[in-house]
Amino acid sequence: MSNQPASEIELLRAAYAAFNARDINAALALMTADVAWPRAFKGGFVCGHEEVCAYWTEQWREIDPHVEPSAFHPEADGRILVDVHQIVRDLDGSVVADEHVGHRFTLDRGLIQIMEVCSLPLSS
Numbered sequence: 001m002s003n004q005p006a007s008e009i010e011l012l013r014a015a016y017a018a019f020n021a022r023d024i025n026a027a028l029a030l031m032t033a034d035v036a037w038p039r040a041f042k043g044g045f046v047c048g049h050e051e052v053c054a055y056w057t058e059q060w061r062e063i064d065p066h067v068e069p070s071a072f073h074p075e076a077d078g079r080i081l082v083d084v085h086q087i088v089r090d091l092d093g094s095v096v097a098d099e100h101v102g103h104r105f106t107l108d109r110g111l112i113q114i115m116e117v118c119s120l121p122l123s124s
Contacts (some may be wrong), residue, residue, distance in 0.1 A: 008107055009072050012082060015112060016069050022060060024053050031112045038117050041088075062097070064089040070100070073121075080105045083120055 011030055018027035028049045031037075033106045036045050037052045043061065059065070071083040081104050088097040106114035 004052075007110070008080065011107070011110065011112070012072065012080065012105060013069060014065055016084075019056075020066055020068075024056055028052065032108050035112060036114045038115060040117050062091070064091060064093075067103075070105075075104075080107070081118070081120075 015027055015030045018024075018030070031049065031052070034048055035052060036047050037055065038045055039055055040047055042055075043057060046052055065086065065088045068085045069082045070085050073081040075084070081102055084101050086097065086099055086101050086105050087095060090096050100120060102118040102120040104116045104118045105112055
């Protein structure tokens with residue numbers, strides 16, 4: 001297993017920063033055209049830039065999520081598991097979730113191709 005290049009970690013940090021800033025175009029620029037993204041609070045996946053944009057726009061009308069990566073774990077198959085501190089507020093500002101979740105990324109040619117929500121190893 002090799003260490004992830006710093007450029008891949010920086011790509012993911014930039015994606016989280018764009019999401020938290022609600023800068024959809026900056027985030028989409030870091031994704032493949034056929035990106036698969038989970039509908040984390042609704043279930044299923046969306047595919048492609050247009051569907052990701054529509055999903056996030058809908059999500060932000062209902063909740064106010066903030067996701068901060070706290071650790072990056074390279075995996076043997078080349079994917080990257082990110083330990084994420086996620087705080088979700090309702091639109092009145094009340095915290096409805098404050099937890100650590102796992103985000104597993106598959107990259108293709110330096111762009112995000114797939115993001116999955118997953119469990120974190122107990123040791124992290």
